Amino acid sequence: MDLRIQKTYEALFALEDIREIFRESLPTGPDADGEKEIKRIAEELKKTISDIESGTGQPKVRAIGNSLPIRDREEAYINIQPIQAAGRLTADARKAIISYGDGYSACDQCRKPFRLDKIEKPCIAGFHRELAEFLGMDEARVVPGARRGFQAVTSTLIEKGDIAIATSLSHYTEFLAVENSHGQIREIPADKNNIITADSAAEKIEEVIRKEGKTPKLLMIDHFDYTYANEHDVYGIAKVAKQYDIPLLYNGAYSVGVMPVDGRKIGADFVVGSGHKSMASAAPSGVLAATSEWAEEVFRTTQITGDVTNRRFGIKEVEMLGCTLMGAPLFTMMASFPHVVERTKHWDDEITKISFLLDRMLAIKGTTVLSEYPRKHALTKVDTTDSFDTVSKTHKKRGFYFSSEMSKRGIAGVFPGATKQWKLSTYGLSWEKVRYLADSFDEIAEKYNLEVAK
Numbered sequence: 282m283d284l285r286i287q288k289t290y291e292a293l294f295a296l297e298d299i300r301e302i303f304r305e306s307l308p309t310g311p312d313a314d315g316e317k318e319i320k321r322i323a324e325e326l327k328k329t330i331s332d333i334e335s336g337t338g339q340p341k342v343r344a345i346g347n348s349l350p351i352r353d354r355e356e357a358y359i360n361i362q363p364i365q366a367a368g369r370l371t372a373d374a375r376k377a378i379i380s381y382g383d384g385y386s387a388c389d390q391c392r393k394p395f396r397l398d399k400i401e402k403p404c405i406a407g408f409h410r411e412l413a414e415f416l417g418m419d420e421a422r423v424v425p426g427a428r429r430g431f432q433a434v435t436s437t438l439i440e441k442g443d444i445a446i447a448t449s450l451s452h453y454t455e456f457l458a459v460e461n462s463h464g465q466i467r468e469i470p471a472d473k474n475n476i477i478t479a480d481s482a483a484e485k486i487e488e489v490i491r492k493e494g495k496t497p498k499l500l501m502i503d504h505f506d507y508t509y510a511n512e513h514d515v516y517g518i519a520k521v522a523k524q525y526d527i528p529l530l531y532n533g534a535y536s537v538g539v540m541p542v543d544g545r546k547i548g549a550d551f552v553v554g555s556g557h558k559s560m561a562s563a564a565p566s567g568v569l570a571a572t573s574e575w576a577e578e579v580f581r582t583t584q585i586t587g588d589v590t591n592r593r594f595g596i597k598e599v600e601m602l603g604c605t606l607m608g609a610p611l612f613t614m615m616a617s618f619p620h621v622v623e624r625t626k627h628w629d630d631e632i633t634k635i636s637f638l639l640d641r642m643l644a645i646k647g648t649t650v651l652s653e654y655p656r657k658h659a660l661t662k663v664d665t666t667d668s669f670d671t672v673s674k675t676h677k678k679r680g681f682y683f684s685s686e687m688s689k690r691g692i693a694g695v696f697p698g699a700t701k702q703w704k705l706s707t708y709g710l711s712w713e714k715v716r717y718l719a720d721s722f723d724e725i726a727e728k729y730n731l732e733v734a735k
């Protein structure tokens with residue numbers, strides 16, 4: 282059965298349950314408000330089912346007190362949304378949400394010594410061990426997003442007035458994490474090709490030491506940045522950081538979960554990944570891994586003493602505020618993990634797919650690629666100012682014509698109105714879909730008389 286229909290039926294059945302449950306406590310009878318509302322919603326749900334079955338209209342369901350359209354992006358569309366691609370759930374993760382979506386669905390299994398990463402059944406402890414191994418690190422913890430990983434590290438290493446180094450292409454959450462610890466950021470500039478090199482990292486460190494008289498306390502480097510998804514010299518930069526004895530945080534938001542990442546080989550002290558961005562997991566989720574040396578600090582347990590009425594919280598980790606991902610996000614990470622491990626072995630295929638698509642897009646005269654080229658990542662920034670955007674000048678929908686043409690062809694994820702510089706990702710799409718995408722760009726170009734080289 283179409284998943285949308287199945288879900289709508291489930292909502293209909295839930296509505297019946299609600300009617301039953303509240304039969305006692307709500308005024309009933311055909312004119313009672315609650316009864317009228319339930320009837321109205323039931324009618325909408327039934328109409329939604331018949332709309333889907335007859336293939337007319339976009340189904341919209343008004344959930345109780347809220348407006349919640351059925352989300353059918355992955356089932357009904359080819360989704361090229363750049364940041365959704367690798368966070369899309371696996372079927373196992375979807376099942377896990379149904380089974381473990383309830384509040385505290387992990388904590389009801391928590392036994393002595395009372396910490397999330399120590400729960401053996403279900404195998405949360407084992408998952409932590411495997412995560413660390415997968416990343417080539419000694420210890421790992423799940424966190425609510427990469428940003429919480431940054432925060433745990435900055436909160437451990439940075440004190441008021443300390444300096445941390447990031448780059449001109451670093452994600453804003455690194456800046457906020459440092460600010461949260463009352464530190465200051467100095468940026469390594471990207472070169473003219475939008476790449477962060479080891480030489481410029483060394484120069485920035487030298488400059489900070491010379492001008493400010495102190496050695497930075499942390500260096501954070503994004504393996505692939507969020508703007509271009511260009512690859513930066515993480516190996517070289519890690520070497521430089523070692524020379525100056527500065528701990529290195531490797532931001533793998535766009536790498537952990539899609540390509541092989543070995544923190545030890547890179548020379549990272551901390552590896553951070555984003556579950557919802559690159560590990561086929563529900564938001565918010567992520568991972569913070571550390572070498573054993575740094576694990577002792579960043580995963581330190583509470584030392585609280587004093588007026589705490591004879592209570593001790595000894596095993597709880599301060600930076601994790603005891604426990605982190607307790608339910609659905611954790612179980613989606615766990616359920617997707619075997620698939621994630623497997624898919625990292627096929628990263629080359631993903632590069633071949635994006636390269637194929639871009640070759641076809643570049644044949645549309647005026648289109649350029651703003652990211653480094655040839656590509657090393659499936660996420661790419663393109664510039665269609667001199668191709669698709671030229672149409673928007675005269676089209677009655679202006680720039681929105683483009684996303685609308687894409688949507689008509691069953692393609693979602695192009696930012697509505699964007700026709701100049703925009704990002705897309707082919708990550709995880711089948712070859713069939715990638716070819717269809719390329720044909721669709723051609724079709725739109727030809728429809729509007731843009732020149733396409735054959």
Ligand SMILES: Cc1ncc(COP(=O)(O)O)c(C=O)c1O
Nearest residue numbers: 426427428452454507534555567
């Ligand atoms: C490069 C990069 N790092 C970190 C983050 C933050 O990740 P999260 O949402 O998992 O906290 C993002 C999110 O967009 C990102 O693009």
